[in-house]
Amino acid sequence: MIGTTRRHLTALTVATAVVALAACAPSSSSTGGGGSGGSDGKGVTLSVWSWRTEDVAAYDAIFDVYEKAHPGVKVDFKAFKNTEYNQILTTGLAGSNGPDVVQVRSYGQLQPTIASGSLVPLDSTVDLSSWDANVVKSAEGKQDGKLYAVPLAQQTLQMFYNKDLFAKQGLTPPTTWAQFIEVNARLEEQGITPMAVGAKDSWTLPIVHQVLAAPRFGGAAFEKAVLSGQKTFTDPDWVASVDELKKLKPYLPDSAVGVAYTDAQILFTSGKAAMFPGGSFELGFFQKQNPALKMGVFQVPAPDGSPTTAPATTGYADGAFGVSTRSDAQQASKDLVAWMATKEFGQLVADKVKQLSAVPGVTYADPLLKQMADSYATNPSPYLLLVDFRYGTPSGTDVLGTGLQELLLGKKDAAAVSKDLQRGVSQWFKPSA
Amino acid sequence: MSRRSGLLFVAPALLLFGVFVLYPMVSALSYAFFTWHGTTRGVFVGLSNFGVLFTQEPFREQLPRAFGHNVAFFVGTMVIQNTLGLGIAVLLHRRARTRRLLQTLYAMPYLVSPIVIGYLWTLLLSPTFGPVNALLRTVGLESLAVPWLGDPSTALWVVVLVSAWQWVGFPVLLYGAALGGVPEELSEAARVDGASHWQTFRSITLPLLVPAIGTVSVLTFIFAMEAFALPYALGGSTGNPAGATDFMSLLFYRTAFENGSTNAIGSSSAIATLLFAVIFGGAVLATRVLRRAENRIGA
Amino acid sequence: MTTTLVAPPETREPAPPQPQRRRQRPVGGVVGSAALWVYAIGALVPLLLMVSNSLRSTPSLYSEPLSGPWPPNVDSYRRAWTDGHFGEYFLSSLLVTTGAVLLSTAVATMAAYGLARSRSRILSVIESVFLSGLLLPIHLAVLPIFYLMDGMGLVDSRWGLMLVYAAAGVPFSIFVLTTFFRQLPPELEEAARIDGATTWQMFVRIMLPLVRPAVATVVVFRFVPIWNDFLFPLVLLRSREKYTVPVGLTSFFGEYSTDWSSLFAGLVIATVPLIVLFLVATRQIVAGLTAGMSK
Secondary structure (H helix, E strand, O other): OHHHHHHHHHHHHHHHHHHHHOOOOOOOOOOOEOOEOOOOOOOEEEEEEEOOHHHHHHHHHHHHHHHHHOOOEEEEEEEOOHHHHHHHHHHHHHOOOEOOEEEEOOHHHHHHHHHOOOEOOOOOOOOOOOOOHHHHHOOEOOOOOOEOOEEEEEEEEEEEEEHHHHHHOOOOOOOOHHHHHHHHHHHHHOOOEEEOOOOOOOOHHHHHHHHHHHHHHOHHHHHHHHHHOOOOOOOHHHHHHHHHHHHOHHHOOOOHHHOOHHHHHHHHHOOOEEEEEEEOOHHHHHHHHOOOOOEEEEOOOOOOOOOOOOOOEEEEEEEEEEEEOOOOOHHHHHHHHHHOOOHHHHHHHHHHHOOEEOOOOOOOOOHHHHHHHHHHHHOEEEOHHHHHOOOOOOOHHHHHHHHHHHHHHOOOOHHHHHHHHHHHHOOOOOOOO | OOHHHHHHHHHHHHHHHHHHHHHHHHHHHHHHHEEEEOOEEEEEOOOHHHHHHHHOOOHHHHHHHHHHHHHHHHHHHHHHHHHHHHHHHHHHHOOHHHHHHHHHHHHHHHHOOHHHHHHHHHHHOOOOOOHHHHHHHHHOOHHHOOOOOOOHHHHHHHHHHHHHHHHOHHHHHHHHHHHHOOOHHHHHHHHHOOOOHHHHHHHHHHHHHHHHHHHHHHHHHHHHHHOOHHHHHHHOOOOOOOOOOOOHHHHHHHHHHOOOOOOHHHHHHHHHHHHHHHHHHHHHHHHHHHHHHHHHHHO | OHHHHOOOOOOOOOOOOOOOOOOOOOOOHHHHHHHHHHHHHHHHHHHHHHHHHHOOOHHHHHHOOOOOOOOOOOHHHHHHHHHOOHHHHHHHHHHHHHHHHHHHHHHHHHHHHHHHHOOOHHHHHHHHHHHHOOOOOHHHHHHHHHHHHHHOOOOOOHHHHHHHHHHHHHHHHHHHHHHHHHHOOOHHHHHHHHOOOOHHHHHHHHHHHHOHHHHHHHHHHHHHHHHHOOHHHHHHOOOHHHOOHHHHHHOOEOOOOEOHHHHHHHHHHHHHHHHHHHHHHHHHHHHHHHHHHOO
16 A cells, blocks of 8 residues: 555656746746636636635625626625735645735735735826825825825724713713823723723824824824824823823823733723723724623813814724736726725625715714714814834834833833834934925 | 665655755745845845944844843753753653653643743732732732742743643653653662662662753753744733843844844844754753763763 | 564564453552543633533623523524535535645644655755745734745646645655654664565555554645645635635624634534544554554
8 A cells, every 4th residue: 555655656746847847936926816707808707816714705795796797797705814815825825726806904004915016006097186195195105106096995093982980970071181091090090901902012102102102202293294204102192192191190000011912902892991092993893792882982181281282083084906917807997996085895894894985075973983084074184103104124013012012011101112213213214304 | 774774764754854944944044144125035135234233223132132131041940840841851751651641741832832831820910910929918918929920030940840740741852752661670680779760760760761851952952942832822022021022033033024124134144043043052962961971871 | 465564573472461351550559540530621611611602602601701602592503504614615624625735734643754864965955945835923924825826827726725724734745754664673674675666665565564653644744734724725725615614704704893702613514524534543543552552
C-alpha cells in the first residue's frame, strides 16, 4: 500500500515542481476578474467584497433593488472578517478570480491599495462635487488627487446616554462644561459608572478624546493650522485637550485600561454605566442588543478655556466602494458604483444598514441618526488623527491611543503624550506650507 | 543506511516543502530588499528597509521592546512547559486507567481557536465583570484583585500563563511518549536498590529524557519568537495595554496591514527577515548543543 | 522471518512479574492524583464558560455576562449550523485537513527516518533546510504563497489548500520524528539487515510501529491548527461551497460587535471532532507505549 502511494506522491511532487518553476513573483501577468459573463451585458454576476459581516442581510436587500432595476445583473455580496480583510483584499485584488467591486478603507489606509494599481480611477464615472470635501478626500489618492472609490458612510462621534438612568437621577443632557462635570459627579455618587470607556483597546481612546475635548484644541481651525505647519501637536491647546481626559479619569470605570471595548459596551447596554462616548457605528449594535434601552445622544459642551465655545460633533468618512482593475466586467462594475453615489443608494444605506450615508441629502427615519447628522451639519469637526494622520507609519491614532493609555495609567502626563505624538507623526508628515 | 536510500526517503518531503513553503518563504524574505508601492515591487534598495527599523520611529522604540517581550515570553513558557508539562507526564505515567482521560482534558484548551481563548480570558479577568477578581475578593485576597490585563506589569505574564495553559498538552503528550521509551528494567532495578522516586527520576529517567526535553525546548523557543494568535487575541494588534504585550509578530502585522505607508510590504518583510535571522541563530545554537548532549548520553 | 526481526532484549529474565500485573504505586500517590484532577478542572473553566455561554442568547450575554444558562437556549446551535453553513463546510474541512495531515505525516515520517539513519553531509544540510521551515511562521508568507498558487492555477482549489497545509506541517513533523527515530537502537536494523530485509521493509515493519506514539502526537498537533485555520481558506478559496468550517465561524465576527453565542455554539460543534481525534490518538500512543514496553 505504502509503496504505490509513495510512487504516486513522488510523481505528483515532481510534476508540481515543474509547474511551480513557471510561477511568477509579484506583478504576475494574470488578468481576469471574478465577474463572469460577457461584454454583451447579458447575465453578469458582479462579485462585491466587504468587511461588514454584520450587514450581509442588509446589503443583500439593497442589491436586490439594483438587480430589479438592472435585469441581467446579479450582485454577489460577500463579507469577510474585518481583522483579516486587508490581507484578503490585497491578495484578492492581486490575482485572478478576484472581486469586481470592493469595499475599501478610507484616507491613509486606502493609499497602499491605490499604489498597487488595483483600483480604477472614477473621476469620469461619478460627480461628487456637491459632497462634503472631507468625505471626498477619504477616497482620493494622496499623490495624484484622483478619485478611486465612492465613499459609503459617515461616522460621527458623540456621547450616548441612558435616558432612564438620567431621569432617575433627575439629570438632563448638559449644555455647559460645569453641568457636564456635575452630571458625572452625581452619577458617580450614586454608584453608577458615569462613562463607559474600554481603554484596554487603544483605538477607542482617540475617539473618546475627540468626543470629550474636540472644542478644546480647536476643531477644524486646528486641523488647518497643523496641516499648514503653523502649529504642531505640542501646541498648548492640544495638550490641554489631552489633559481633559486625565481630569475626567475618576468618571471612567475603575482600572479603565483593563476594561475591554466589549466590556464597555456591556456596561452601557446592561445599564451599569450611564454614558458611552462613541461613534454612530455603535447605534445599530446597541439597539439590537438591548431594544428596551432608551438611548439618547448629546454633544459634550466645550471645556473651559476652549478657543471656541460651541460644542463639536466629530465626523469622518468610513468605507468606500471601488472597482478592481482586474475585473472583467468593468462597465457593469462602474455602473454599480455610480449607482452608489446616488441618493437612492444613500437612502437605502440609511434605512437598512442604519449608518449615516456619505451621500448628501439623505433623510433619516431613526431619530437618533437624524440628531447625529444634524449635529454634525451644525458643528462639524474633523477626526483629525484618522483623517489626516494615517498616511504613514506610525499612524496618528496608534500613537495617541497608546499615549492615552499611558496617561490613564499615570505613566506619562499630557505634555509627554503630545510630544510623543508629534515625534511619531513627524517621521513621515510634511506640512504643506 | 546508504546515502542513496537516505535521499530517496527524504525526496518527497523535500519536494513538497520546497515548492509550497520554502520558495514562498524565500520570496517573502527577499521582499525586504526592495521598495514597494502597495503590491507593486519597486527598485532594489539593499539594506535600506532594515536601516529604517533601527533609526526611525516607531520601530526604533518598538522593535527592541517587542523583542524583549518575546524573550521574556520564551523564558516564562519554557519554565512552565518543562516543569508543569514534565511533572504532569510523570504523574500520569503509571496512572494507566485515568491517563487518557486526563491527557484529553489537559489538551482541550489547545483544541479551541486562540481568538476565542483570548476573549474568554479577557472576560474572566475583566476588572468589571470578571469572576476571577470577584472570587479573590470573597476569599479575602483583595490585594490580588488587580486589573490583570490592564496593568503593564502583569499583562505580559498573563499572556505567558494563558499560553502555557493552552499548550501544556503538547509536552504532556511528548514526554509521555518519551517516558514510555525509558526501559522499565532500569528504574525497577534502581527501586529495588532502595532509591526513591525522585532519585530514580533524576539519575535515570531525566538523562534519558534529554532528547525530548531538547525537542520541547527548541519548539518552545521557536513558538515564543513567532507567537501571534494569542497575544493578538489578548492584547490587540498594538499590544495593549500601552505596548506591554507587544510582540515581534504583532509589530509585523501592524506594519504590514494596518497603516497607510505604501512601503508596508518592504518594512514588514524587513521585520520578518530580522526575526527569521534571530530565530535561525537561536535554533541552530540550541540544536547543536542538544545534539552534542544526546550523543554523549546515547553512546 | 518476523520472529527474529525483533531483537530480544538481553536483560529479560525468564520469570519476573509482568509490570501490568503487579500493582505499582503511582508517583505522588493520592496527593498527586488530587493535584492532577484539580488542575484538570481548573484548566477547563474557560471552556466550560464557553459552553455555558453558547446556551444563552447574545443579548443576554451583553446584559448579564456571567450568569448561568438557565433556561438553556439552543437557538445559537441552530443558528451556528445554518448561518455558519456547518453542514456544507464540514465535508470540506474534513477532506482538506485529513488529506493534509496524512500527506504531511507520510512524507515526514519517511524523511525523518532517512535523516536519522544516514550520516552524510548533504543530508545534514537538508535537515537544516527543513528546520528552517520552522523558523518562519507561514502567515508571514501569505502573499507569495498566494502568487504561487495563482500562478499554478490552484486558487479556489481544495487541493491547493491541502498542499499548502501539508507542506507547512513538514518541518514540525520531521523535527519531532527524527528525535524519536534517533533514539531507537541501531541494533534493530542490523539484525534485520542480516536477515536480508530491504530498507523499506525495515522502515515499515520495524520502525513505524515503534514510533507510533510520536506519529500519533504529530498527527494531533498538525490536525488541530489546520482544522482551526481560517486565514488560508479565506485567501485561497473563492467558491462558497469549498469553504471550511472556521470560515463559516468568521461570519459571526462583526466589525464592532460579535455574535458570541452563535460563535461559541459553532466552536463547540467544531471542537467535537478534535476531541474524538485526540482520544483515538492517545489510544494509539498508549498502544505504542505498551508495545514498546514489551520489546
